[in-house]
Amino acid sequence: MKRMDPVRTVDNAFFWDAAEAERLDIQACEACDVLWHPPRPMCPKCHSTELTPRTMSGKGKLYSWSMPIHPPAWGFEEPPIVALIDLDEGVRLVSNLVGVDPESITNDMPVTVGFAETPKSKVPFFTAADSGGSE
Amino acid sequence: MKNRPSHAVIAGIGQTEFSKESGRSEQQLAAECIKMALDDAGIAAADVDGVVTFTLDNSDDVSTMRSLGFDQLNYISRLPHGGGASVATLAHAQAAILSGTSEVVVIWRAMNERSQYRFGQPQQQIPVNASGSTFAEWCMPFGAQSPASWEGVVAQRYMHQYGATNEDFGSVSVTLRKHAATNPNAWFYEKPITIEDHQASRWVVAPAIRLLDCCQESDGGVAIIVTTPERAKDLKQTPVYLRGAVQRLPFEHEIISDYYYADDITRQDIYSTTAKDLKEQSGIAPQETQVAMIYDNFTPQIFSQLEGYGYCGVGEAKDYIKDGHLELDGSSPLSPNGGHIGEGYIHGLNLMTEGIRQVRGSAANQVKNVDSVFLGAGVGGAIIAKGLD
Ligand SMILES: [Zn+2]
Numbered sequence: 001m002k003r004m005d006p007v008r009t010v011d012n013a014f015f016w017d018a019a020e021a022e023r024l025d026i027q028a029c030e031a032c033d034v035l036w037h038p039p040r041p042m043c044p045k046c047h048s049t050e051l052t053p054r055t056m057s058g059k060g061k062l063y064s065w066s067m068p069i070h071p072p073a074w075g076f077e078e079p080p081i082v083a084l085i086d087l088d089e090g091v092r093l094v095s096n097l098v099g100v101d102p103e104s105i106t107n108d109m110p111v112t113v114g115f116a117e118t119p120k121s122k123v124p125f126f127t128a129a130d131s132g133g134s135e
Numbered sequence: 136m137k138n139r140p141s142h143a144v145i146a147g148i149g150q151t152e153f154s155k156e157s158g159r160s161e162q163q164l165a166a167e168c169i170k171m172a173l174d175d176a177g178i179a180a181a182d183v184d185g186v187v188t189f190t191l192d193n194s195d196d197v198s199t200m201r202s203l204g205f206d207q208l209n210y211i212s213r214l215p216h217g218g219g220a221s222v223a224t225l226a227h228a229q230a231a232i233l234s235g236t237s238e239v240v241v242i243w244r245a246m247n248e249r250s251q252y253r254f255g256q257p258q259q260q261i262p263v264n265a266s267g268s269t270f271a272e273w274c275m276p277f278g279a280q281s282p283a284s285w286e287g288v289v290a291q292r293y294m295h296q297y298g299a300t301n302e303d304f305g306s307v308s309v310t311l312r313k314h315a316a317t318n319p320n321a322w323f324y325e326k327p328i329t330i331e332d333h334q335a336s337r338w339v340v341a342p343a344i345r346l347l348d349c350c351q352e353s354d355g356g357v358a359i360i361v362t363t364p365e366r367a368k369d370l371k372q373t374p375v376y377l378r379g380a381v382q383r384l385p386f387e388h389e390i391i392s393d394y395y396y397a398d399d400i401t402r403q404d405i406y407s408t409t410a411k412d413l414k415e416q417s418g419i420a421p422q423e424t425q426v427a428m429i430y431d432n433f434t435p436q437i438f439s440q441l442e443g444y445g446y447c448g449v450g451e452a453k454d455y456i457k458d459g460h461l462e463l464d465g466s467s468p469l470s471p472n473g474g475h476i477g478e479g480y481i482h483g484l485n486l487m488t489e490g491i492r493q494v495r496g497s498a499a500n501q502v503k504n505v506d507s508v509f510l511g512a513g514v515g516g517a518i519i520a521k522g523l524d
Contacts, residue, residue, distance in 0.1 A: 003276045012272070038273055044386075064295070064400070066279075066287030067341040073257055073278030079341075080278035084288050084400075094270075094288075096277045102341065107295045123276045 003075040005118045011039050014053045019122045022115045025053035026091050037091045058113035059129065060087040065097055065105055075118075085111060085126055096125040140363040143225075143232035143240075144374035145519065147176025147360035148488040153322055153479030156250040157354035165194035165245035166202035168356030173203075176360045177371035178239055185210035185237030187224045191217040192482070194245050210237040214382070218430065219513020221483020223382035226515060228361040238366055244484040245356030254352050254480075257281045270389040283340045283349060283433060290343035290435035293401040297450035301343060304434040305333035306456045307469075308347045308476055311431065314463065315473025318499040322351060323477045348434040350475035357484035359491070375494045378507070379416030380517040381409045388514070401450075406443025409516040413509075417518040421509040422446045426502050427467045428490040430483055430512035431474040444511055463500055471500035483512045494519055 006016050018025035026035045029043035029051055042049050063084040073080055083097040097111065110129035115122045149171025151157070151164055173180055183205040186196050196211045210231040214220035224242045231237040248254035257280035258271070270285075279285055293299060312328045315321035328347060336346040367374035385405050414420040421427065421444040429440050438452035446467060447455035455461075461469035472478040472489035479485055490508040492498040507520035 003278075006276050007272050009272070038270075064288045064292035066284060066291050066343060067338075068257070068278055068281065068284040068287070069338040069341055070346075071256055071281070073280055073284070075276070076278050082274075082277055082279040082284055082288055084292075094274050094277055094279060107292065118276060125277075 001075060001077050003116060003118045003123060005120045006123055011041050015039060016121055018053060018055070019115060019124055022122065024056040024058050024113050024124050026056055026087070026089065027051050028054035035089060035091045037093055056087055056089050056091075056113075060085045060111055060126070062097060062105065062107060062109045062111050062126070063092060064107065067102060081105070083111075083126060095123075097127070098125045099127045099131055139235050140232060140365060142364055142523065143229040143361050143377040144364050144367045145359060145377060145491050146362045146367045146370050146372055146374055147172040147174075147178065148358070148491050149173070149175055150357040150481070150485065150488060151245075151355050153320065153353050153355040153481065153485070155322075155352075155354060157247055161193045161245050161247050161251070162198045162202065164247070164354070164356035165199050165243055165358075168245060168358040169199060169203055169241055169243055172241070172358035172360045175372060176362070178360060178362070180204050181206040183239045183241050184208060185228070185231045185240035187212045187214070187227045187231070187240060187242045188244065189214040189217060189220040189224060192244060192246050194243075199241070199243070210240065216514050218432065218482040220382070220515060221430070222380075222487060222510045222512040222517050223515025225361070225377055225487075225510070225517045226380035226382040229377055229380045232361060232363055238363055240361040241358060242361065242484070243356065243358040244482045246482060247354045248480065248482075249352040250354050255282055255349065257284070283344050286433045286435060287340035287343050289400050289439070290433070293435060293438065294343060296401055297453075299438065299453050301345060301348070302330060302334060303453040303456075304343065304348055304438065305330050305345070306453070307431065307434040307437045307461075308333050310456070310461050311470055311474040311476040314469075314471050314500055315477025318472050318478060320499065321473040321478040322353065323473060343435055344433055350432050350480045353479035353481060355479055355481050355485075357481045357488055359484070359487060373495065375491050376520050376523060378419060378518040378520045378523070379413040380515070381412050381416070382515045383409050384514055401439065403439050403443045405514065406440055406511070407445065409511070410444045413516055413518050417520070419507050419518050419520070420445060421511065421516070421518075422467060424467070424507040424509040424518065425505040426471060426490060426493045426508040427461070427469050428486040428508060428510045429469060430486065431470065431476050434476075437469070440511055444509070444516070463502060468502050471498060471502055486510065486512070490519055494521055
């Protein structure tokens with residue numbers, strides 16, 4: 001059983017293209033030097049439409065988490081850990097925390113990115129920073 | 136041109152039974168509850184000239200008009216954000232009335248959310264750009280596919296920061312089930328629970344939400360009639376004044392959460408700015424009313440709303456609840472009908488009609504000496520009252 005494929009749109013395609021190449025890219029307005037997530041067609045600060053992907057370090061902290069148990073989430077054999085990740089670069093995204101026993105999860109623990117396959121694409125997930133980034 | 140009214144008033148309410156299987160179409164439930172609300176007010180269906188509803192249901196202006204025989208609509212509004220917009224419908228009805236665009240506005244919700252589909256279940260399909268919100272697009276591949284899972288991550292951070300436990304959240308369910316137990320219209324009439332029952336219920340989303348932290352899924356319809364004070368003079372009911380009504384959407388807000396925006400997601404400015412604006416409009420702050428009708432989809436939402444609307448300080452909700460403020464004889468009784476958890480989940484509308492009954496003095500669990508009631512839900516809030524002072 002695999003995760004659902006992400007939905008591609010014109011404005012988010014760069015994110016999933018990067019994920020398939022095992023890169024974590026976030027949209028940046030170079031003029032403002034600001035990152036935006038979720039991506040959008042126009043920078044809300046300067047109204048430029050010249051937005052470009054910027055590759056992240058893949059390092060961050062676990063801001064928050066939860067574990068959907070019942071009813072079970074589609075695409076997972078075991079209940080996943082849904083995670084809000086604060087990237088070191090200052091952006092928050094929804095992902096999974098993988099390979100960590102729920103009992104030993106701590107808020108703000110350092111995490112690092114990995115990538116998991118879906119039927120047609122890949123999505124970023126996170127592991128404890130000291131565990132090497134495998135699912 | 137007619138004089139523009141100074142206020143909008145609520146003249147009628149109607150509701151079907153709340154069940155787990157209505158046995159009829161959602162369009163029929165809509166027609167029935169609107170007819171009951173019009174009869175309660177004493178207004179002919181042909182006189183309805185405005186309708187306001189919100190997303191995530193299946194009856195609309197055309198279908199209700201076709202069944203009820205509205206003569207002509209001059210104002211049609213459908214708010215985004217689902218049940219979070221339930222109370223914000225009053226801001227739209229008020230705009231229609233105060234501008235002189237409409238004289239009789241119907242607000243309704245009718246759903247078979249239990250028998251026809253399971254509203255709270257994980258969704259298997261990802262809605263792309265649904266209702267102007269993209270957050271599902273970013274959540275679903277990670278297993279965050281249901282309202283409880285979206286709420287769960289916010290609640291976990293709250294637990295971490297303020298030392299609240301799932302048992303603390305359970306105090307809301309125990310209170311609301313106690314209220315429902317003496318409300319004959321409630322699904323959980325005569326079925327109170329203890330905190331031990333709550334703690335024995337299964338996890339929906341660990342470590343924040345058990346089954347008994349969730350609202351029900353219900354079938355039913357509820358409608359409200361809003362009109363002018365002038366028109367209400369000749370109607371059957373003593374009008375309930377809409378003293379203030381707010382719709383609110385802060386930058387980067389999405390359904391349920393501010394995942395991407397707020398540095399601290401446990402602080403929801405959407406609620407505090409709503410309370411501030413309601414005080415300015417009506418002269419009454421939420422905690423100065425006698426009854427709190429606050430949207431209970433999941434118990435942690437009551438915590439963040441009590442704090443955001445100003446009933447208590449941030450992180451203090453667990454102690455505020457323990458001190459008994461939400462009980463029927465407390466300083467701010469919470470949803471005396473039992474709320475969505477105890478009475479039924481008609482997507483916010485049954486909380487609004489309970490607030491109206493509390494002002495009228497006709498509720499099953501009538502609170503004493505009610506002059507005003509606060510209605511709060513997600514992207515909106517309102518103060519309703521007996522009069523203008
Ligand atoms: Zn910019």
